[in-house]
Amino acid sequence: xxxxxxxxxxxxxxxxxxxxxxxxxxxxxxxxxxxxxxxxxxxxxxxxxxxxxxxxxxxxxxxxxxxxxxxxxxxxxxxxxxxxxxxxxxxxxxxxxxxxxxxxxxxxxxxxxxxxxxxxxxxxxxxxxxxxxxxxxxxxxxxxxxxxxxxxxxxxxxxxxxxxxxxxxxxxxxxxxxxxxxxxxxxxxxxxxxxxxxxxxxxxxxxxxxxxxxxxxxxxxxxxxxxxxxxxxxxxxxxxxxxxxxxxxxxxxxxxxxxxxxxxxxxxxxxxxxxxxxxxxxxxxxxxxxxxxxxxxxxxxxxxxxxxxxxxxxxxxxxxxxxxxxxxxxxxxxxxxxxxxx
Amino acid sequence: xxxxxxxxxxxxxxxxxxxxxxxxxxxxxxxxxxxxxxxxxxxxxxxxxxxxxxxxxxxxxxxxxxxxxxxxxxxxxxxxxxxxxxxxxxxxxxxxxxxxxxxxxxxxxxxxxxxxxxxxxxxxxxxxxxxxxxxxxxxxxxxxxxxxxxxxxxxxxxxxxxxxxxxxxxxxxxxxxxxxxxxxxxxxxxxxxxxxxxxxxxxxxxxxxxxxxxxxxxxxxxxxxxxxxxxxxxxxxxxxxxxx
Numbered sequence: 001x002x003x004x005x006x007x008x009x010x011x012x013x014x015x016x017x018x019x020x021x022x023x024x025x026x027x028x029x030x031x032x033x034x035x036x037x038x039x040x041x042x043x044x045x046x047x048x049x050x051x052x053x054x055x056x057x058x059x060x061x062x063x064x065x066x067x068x069x070x071x072x073x074x075x076x077x078x079x080x081x082x083x084x085x086x087x088x089x090x091x092x093x094x095x096x097x098x099x100x101x102x103x104x105x106x107x108x109x110x111x112x113x114x115x116x117x118x119x120x121x122x123x124x125x126x127x128x129x130x131x132x133x134x135x136x137x138x139x140x141x142x143x144x145x146x147x148x149x150x151x152x153x154x155x156x157x158x159x160x161x162x163x164x165x166x167x168x169x170x171x172x173x174x175x176x177x178x179x180x181x182x183x184x185x186x187x188x189x190x191x192x193x194x195x196x197x198x199x200x201x202x203x204x205x206x207x208x209x210x211x212x213x214x215x216x217x218x219x220x221x222x223x224x225x226x227x228x229x230x231x232x233x234x235x236x237x238x239x240x241x242x243x244x245x246x247x248x249x250x251x252x253x254x255x256x257x258x259x260x261x262x263x264x265x266x267x268x269x270x271x272x273x274x275x276x277x278x279x280x281x282x283x284x285x286x287x288x289x290x291x292x293x294x295x296x297x298x299x300x301x302x303x304x305x306x307x308x309x310x311x312x313x314x315x316x317x318x319x320x321x322x323x324x325x326x327x328x329x330x331x332x333x334x335x336x337x338x339x340x341x342x
Numbered sequence: 343x344x345x346x347x348x349x350x351x352x353x354x355x356x357x358x359x360x361x362x363x364x365x366x367x368x369x370x371x372x373x374x375x376x377x378x379x380x381x382x383x384x385x386x387x388x389x390x391x392x393x394x395x396x397x398x399x400x401x402x403x404x405x406x407x408x409x410x411x412x413x414x415x416x417x418x419x420x421x422x423x424x425x426x427x428x429x430x431x432x433x434x435x436x437x438x439x440x441x442x443x444x445x446x447x448x449x450x451x452x453x454x455x456x457x458x459x460x461x462x463x464x465x466x467x468x469x470x471x472x473x474x475x476x477x478x479x480x481x482x483x484x485x486x487x488x489x490x491x492x493x494x495x496x497x498x499x500x501x502x503x504x505x506x507x508x509x510x511x512x513x514x515x516x517x518x519x520x521x522x523x524x525x526x527x528x529x530x531x532x533x534x535x536x537x538x539x540x541x542x543x544x545x546x547x548x549x550x551x552x553x554x555x556x557x558x559x560x561x562x563x564x565x566x567x568x569x570x571x572x573x574x575x576x577x578x579x580x581x582x583x584x585x586x
């Protein structure tokens with residue numbers, strides 16, 4: 001308000017001596033600018049009960065500002081768990097939307113939905129990954145009560161079991177480090193109940209895999225050293241690829257900017273896959289797990305790979321469709337996750 | 343209400359979704375009517391078979407054997423319903439339908455058929471009877487709905503009989519699985535042990551116990567969902583009569 005008032009005063013001073021300057025002003029005015037304040041009413045989307053009335057809202061206020069004001073009067077609903085819409089059935093308005101750009105009159109009515117307790121994406125990712133890391137190690141180090149004591153002091157672990165532990169641990173350690181230092185999350189939070197769903201999935205499969213690979217009766221792969229070495233190459237190649245893609249995606253966006261850009265291949269050969277795939281991070285991730293499956297020749301790992309692939313394919317297709325919608329000139333050669341196939 | 347930038351794509355999408363909501367075409371409707379009529383007839387055959395066998399033998403025991411083949415045939419035929427949802431001619435969720443049909447098929451083949459010793463149990467009759475009555479009503483409900491001539495009696499029956507039949511069926515199923523447990527453990531049916539080259543093991547006995555436990559969270563959810571549906575579907579009639 002003060003900035004605008006200052007501007008208005010300056011305009012008054014400038015208008016007289018420099019008529020040329022006056023034409024540059026977006027609104028030709030000599031008086032103080034009259035700000036049209038908005039009146040915002042927040043209504044519960046289900047019960048239609050009026051929750052809050054805000055008068056004298058800046059036209060330049062964003063949805064996030066309104067959410068903050070709503071949070072002050074209703075402290076149990078922090079901004080991340082508020083969903084404000086123009087219509088009870090419409091999509092949520094984005095935090096960056098500015099009220100004067102919305103199709104509302106000077107009295108705006110927003111419908112509020114409680115999204116439930118929220119948790120930061122980063123937190124969920126960390127918990128998802130720390131679990132499998134530790135759980136696998138518990139089985140590798142044969143903590144008591146996991147395997148029957150009749151197997152104590154039997155044959156030592158086959159060398160591929162050690163290798164598998166190293167790969168599995170490396171994979172999740174890499175993911176944890178990427179979550180902390182590489183990834184830039186575009187949405188801040190997700191519903192709290194997702195953490196139970198996600199953690200159950202990762203932790204269960206980690207335990208299931210680890211039980212068999214580290215079992216005293218584990219059978220090493222059919223084709224021995226050749227099979228393990230080839231699979232290890234695939235695994236490492238895909239891990240490097242996955243990391244390169246994460247770096248490339250990070251460099252696409254400036255911190256805090258919400259501008260979307262098309263990722264393109266760079267000098268790094270691992271990013272050349274961008275010519276043929278929209279979401280190579282998922283492609284490489286699937287490749288890593290295929291490598292791990294072949295390396296351990298373990299059916300539960302194969303199940304995990306298949307389920308993971310299905311989920312990632314769904315995400316990749318969604319992302320790919322998002323790209324196609326957003327950019328008219330999006331490269332047509334690209335598939336979503338598998339080059340030329342899917 | 344429409345955001346100016348994506349206006350055209352949104353309207354195009356809403357047109358497509360509106361077209362989907364119109365429902366199955368004439369050919370699909372004809373096929374579905376035939377399917378539902380055949381299924382109604384099939385379960386009637388099972389019902390009649392049970393009654394005739396009871397009258398002939400004079401007791402409730404061992405009636406499974408008299409309807410074993412049609413039961414297997416028509417219950418397995420219900421797998422088509424998953425396909426109907428997947429293709430879109432039936433507006434139900436593939437996952438939900440899949441789950442329901444698979445649990446029935448599982449009980450028919452993986453428990454009752456596979457473990458011969460339970461076939462003479464009375465619990466088998468309990469769930470077969472429950473399934474028979476439920477399915478006759480359900481398939482005739484679908485048939486009449488498709489033909490747009492649904493007698494209120496059928497609608498009422500569909501949304502009322504389950505109150506008794508559902509718990510009855512669940513009890514029969516659980517008792518049957520429980521009866522199968524000792525035989526499964528003794529023979530190691532469908533079980534895989536270590537070591538093997540795929541580094542995998544499966545204990546069918548434990549799996550059956552876990553299945554029984556899973557009824558505890560699942561059954562109440564499905565039951566109360568049906569009760570809510572009942573209020574919605576049958577409740578409306580009372581509202582209309584009040585308005586009049």
